[in-house]
Amino acid sequence: MSRATIKEVAAKAGVSQSTVSRALSAPHRVKQETVLKVREAAKALNYVYNAMAGSLSSRRSDALGVIIPSSAYSAFAINLMGIQDLCSERSFSCRIAASQFQPGKELLAMKKFHEQRVAGLIMAGIDPSNAPYLQTMAEDGIPAVVLWENPGEAFNYIAIDNYRSARDALKYLITLGHERIAMLSGPYACARRNVERLSAYRAVMAEHDLPCDEALVRAQPPTFLHGKEGMRACLRLSSPPTAVFCADDHLAVGAIRAVHEAGLRVPEDVSVCGFDDVDISAYFNPPLTTVRTPGQLMGGMAAEALIAAAESGLPPRVQYTLDAELVIRGTCAPAKAR
Amino acid sequence: MSRATIKEVAAKAGVSQSTVSRALSAPHRVKQETVLKVREAAKALNYVYNAMAGSLSSRRSDALGVIIPSSAYSAFAINLMGIQDLCSERSFSCRIAASQFQPGKELLAMKKFHEQRVAGLIMAGIDPSNAPYLQTMAEDGIPAVVLWENPGEAFNYIAIDNYRSARDALKYLITLGHERIAMLSGPYACARRNVERLSAYRAVMAEHDLPCDEALVRAQPPTFLHGKEGMRACLRLSSPPTAVFCADDHLAVGAIRAVHEAGLRVPEDVSVCGFDDVDISAYFNPPLTTVRTPGQLMGGMAAEALIAAAESGLPPRVQYTLDAELVIRGTCAPAKAR
DNA sequence: CTTGTCGATGAAATCGCTTGCATAAAACTT
DNA sequence: AAGTTTTATGCAAGCGATTTCATCGACAAG
Numbered sequence: 001m002s003r004a005t006i007k008e009v010a011a012k013a014g015v016s017q018s019t020v021s022r023a024l025s026a027p028h029r030v031k032q033e034t035v036l037k038v039r040e041a042a043k044a045l046n047y048v049y050n051a052m053a054g055s056l057s058s059r060r061s062d063a064l065g066v067i068i069p070s071s072a073y074s075a076f077a078i079n080l081m082g083i084q085d086l087c088s089e090r091s092f093s094c095r096i097a098a099s100q101f102q103p104g105k106e107l108l109a110m111k112k113f114h115e116q117r118v119a120g121l122i123m124a125g126i127d128p129s130n131a132p133y134l135q136t137m138a139e140d141g142i143p144a145v146v147l148w149e150n151p152g153e154a155f156n157y158i159a160i161d162n163y164r165s166a167r168d169a170l171k172y173l174i175t176l177g178h179e180r181i182a183m184l185s186g187p188y189a190c191a192r193r194n195v196e197r198l199s200a201y202r203a204v205m206a207e208h209d210l211p212c213d214e215a216l217v218r219a220q221p222p223t224f225l226h227g228k229e230g231m232r233a234c235l236r237l238s239s240p241p242t243a244v245f246c247a248d249d250h251l252a253v254g255a256i257r258a259v260h261e262a263g264l265r266v267p268e269d270v271s272v273c274g275f276d277d278v279d280i281s282a283y284f285n286p287p288l289t290t291v292r293t294p295g296q297l298m299g300g301m302a303a304e305a306l307i308a309a310a311e312s313g314l315p316p317r318v319q320y321t322l323d324a325e326l327v328i329r330g331t332c333a334p335a336k337a338r
Numbered sequence: 339m340s341r342a343t344i345k346e347v348a349a350k351a352g353v354s355q356s357t358v359s360r361a362l363s364a365p366h367r368v369k370q371e372t373v374l375k376v377r378e379a380a381k382a383l384n385y386v387y388n389a390m391a392g393s394l395s396s397r398r399s400d401a402l403g404v405i406i407p408s409s410a411y412s413a414f415a416i417n418l419m420g421i422q423d424l425c426s427e428r429s430f431s432c433r434i435a436a437s438q439f440q441p442g443k444e445l446l447a448m449k450k451f452h453e454q455r456v457a458g459l460i461m462a463g464i465d466p467s468n469a470p471y472l473q474t475m476a477e478d479g480i481p482a483v484v485l486w487e488n489p490g491e492a493f494n495y496i497a498i499d500n501y502r503s504a505r506d507a508l509k510y511l512i513t514l515g516h517e518r519i520a521m522l523s524g525p526y527a528c529a530r531r532n533v534e535r536l537s538a539y540r541a542v543m544a545e546h547d548l549p550c551d552e553a554l555v556r557a558q559p560p561t562f563l564h565g566k567e568g569m570r571a572c573l574r575l576s577s578p579p580t581a582v583f584c585a586d587d588h589l590a591v592g593a594i595r596a597v598h599e600a601g602l603r604v605p606e607d608v609s610v611c612g613f614d615d616v617d618i619s620a621y622f623n624p625p626l627t628t629v630r631t632p633g634q635l636m637g638g639m640a641a642e643a644l645i646a647a648a649e650s651g652l653p654p655r656v657q658y659t660l661d662a663e664l665v666i667r668g669t670c671a672p673a674k675a676r
Numbered sequence: 677c678t679t680g681t682c683g684a685t686g687a688a689a690t691c692g693c694t695t696g697c698a699t700a701a702a703a704c705t706t
Numbered sequence: 707a708a709g710t711t712t713t714a715t716g717c718a719a720g721c722g723a724t725t726t727c728a729t730c731g732a733c734a735a736g
Contacts, residue, residue, distance in 0.1 A: 343693085390691090393693090
């Protein structure tokens with residue numbers, strides 16, 4: 001056990017505890033010579049700083065809590081990357097929890113981070129029912145920022161314009177002549193961004209006097225498998241869609257598989273448009289037409305704001321809605337003349 | 339500020355601090371009635387447990403530290419999932435750090451987790467130069483388990499048989515008649531698993547009297563881009579390979595892109611074999627022939643062992659080498675007769 | 677030769693919880 | 707009824723840092 005504490009280092013160095021503390025964390029406030037003496041003693045004793053004790057006594061934390069549905073979904077894994085980059089750069093530490101799209105787990109994770117007194121919280125979306133708890137935490141000096149969607153002007157968020165970018169994608173599909181368009185949505189009960197994307201779909205369809213057949217709309221978690229199954233169901237309809245808009249690239253990849261398995265081709269027979277532009281999308285065959293979202297940037301901005309807040313003591317105030325633009329690649333083609 | 343502490347809860351409930359502590363964390367040791375009184379007081383005061391104070395005083399932590407190169411690499415994101423599932427199930431919390439394949443960052447992360455006194459550490463591979471620090475942490479009662487590779491019998495690990503599974507993949511390629519086979523390896527300086535996979539390649543080539551042209555071997559981080567560039571370089575050789583074995587599915591996907599861009603087809607002109615079988619692999623076009631690794635299981639087993647150790651107080655002892663088997667899908671074909 | 681300022685250090689009080697030990701009351705034993 | 711457990715609770719000493727306040731020279735200013 002290198003159980004050495006600051007006390008023993010102090011004894012060994014022949015100075016007081018306070019001097020050791022200062023020498024180690026604010027060397028400029030201590031005589032050069034003493035600093036050296038202390039460092040030497042610390043090394044000799046294999047002293048390892050105890051961060052728990054440190055932040056308990058200083059009432060400061062250098063940890064950020066992150067709640068994402070799951071790191072298995074690339075879009076969130078990318079958020080995480082942005083966050084981690086910043087944390088490592090500013091030597092903060094990063095704690096994560098997965099909500100699995102379950103509001104209950106989400107709340108549990110929030111509470112756990114509250115108990116841990118993290119310096120700030122980043123959430124990739126939030127169930128509306130849990131938003132009030134964010135206030136509770138804020139009252140305890142734990143600020144939060146929500147990614148992907150705007151949970152209301154009382155909160156910090158770094159969102160994208162889900163509604164508009166989904167509209168753009170839909171309009172593109174319609175421009176290509178598609179009239180029967182399916183939508184593979186995210187599990188919209190639990191996230192505003194999904195509601196927004198879905199309502200963009202409904203709105204655009206209505207604007208173009210296109211029937212918005214509910215059989216063509218499916219809400220599900222963003223996995224390849226769900227995408228495949230959702231699309232398969234659509235293709236089995238008596239009048240199947242000629243295009244599909246997916247709220248997530250994983251759904252889109254799954255959908256493409258379903259199209260292939262039905263003996264059809266993408267994009268010749270069915271057009272597929274995704275959302276997020278995750279790493280794989282540009283490398284897929286064919287390369288995926290999708291909406292590019294600044295996942296890493298969102299994460300980085302959120303972390304930056306929270307860290308700055310922690311260091312300054314001032315509550316952060318970030319409310320941005322970033323642009324997300326359609327990137328046209330190879331999975332959409334003009335509808336075949338009928 | 340719901341700054342209420344246990345002390346104030348005690349006052350409000352008319353009992354002592356110790357009783358509150360017990361009522362909250364070990365209700366069975368306290369009279370039913372008192373527990374209720376305490377809970378009520380806690381609720382009334384918006385009391386929130388302070389985990390830092392708790393674990394400082396109890397000298398116990400319920401956090402696991404995880405170090406992976408980056409959550410952007412699916413293989414590690416999957417480890418993470420397995421870990422998180424277990425953590426959430428056992429209500430442990432999970433902290434992560436990214437090493438970016440840099441030994442320096444890796445060590446920094448280890449030290450940070452040491453300072454935080456996590457209950458255990460999980461690492462997705464470890465640079466040999468950092469292995470000794472694992473001992474240091476172990477002496478302080480912080481056990482670790484290494485994933486993917488066996489860092490030596492003095493350590494805990496949950497590895498896969500990199501050498502053998504790479505051999506299997508290579509032999510398969512040779513069975514198909516390929517003679518000029520490239521290898522896109524991981525950055526082998528920093529991880530034993532890469533060395534093992536690479537040496538399997540060399541061994542199999544030698545056993546079959548096939549030339550092992552060093553121009554056909556490239557070591558790089560497992561990104562799509564690196565895969566593409568590595569393969570492009572190979573294809574430009576005067577005598578290009580007819581098959582490529584990639585140490586990671588991301589490299590394989592990138593390699594496939596390079597093949598396409600060179601105007602060739604997979605698998606007709608060039609066979610590609612990956613490693614890991616990440617989520618996307620089965621959904622790719624064509625579906626990727628690869629070596630399936632139990633990424634989630636590895637993560638889960640490691641977390642399980644560490645949590646059990648934390649709860650029992652006994653140091654864990656896990657040394658497993660799991661099987662990884664070749665799964666044949668659509669990216670490998672017989673070599674064309676020359 | 678005072679007095680004020682500054683730099684370097686120490687003493688001691690926290691921070692918010694856990695827990696070993698002690699005690700009192702309640703519940704069993706014979 | 708006296709003795710023995712058991713159960714419920716309180717007291718107070720930590721856990722390992724940080725930080726406020728005080729002290730003590732030294733040194734520049736008046």
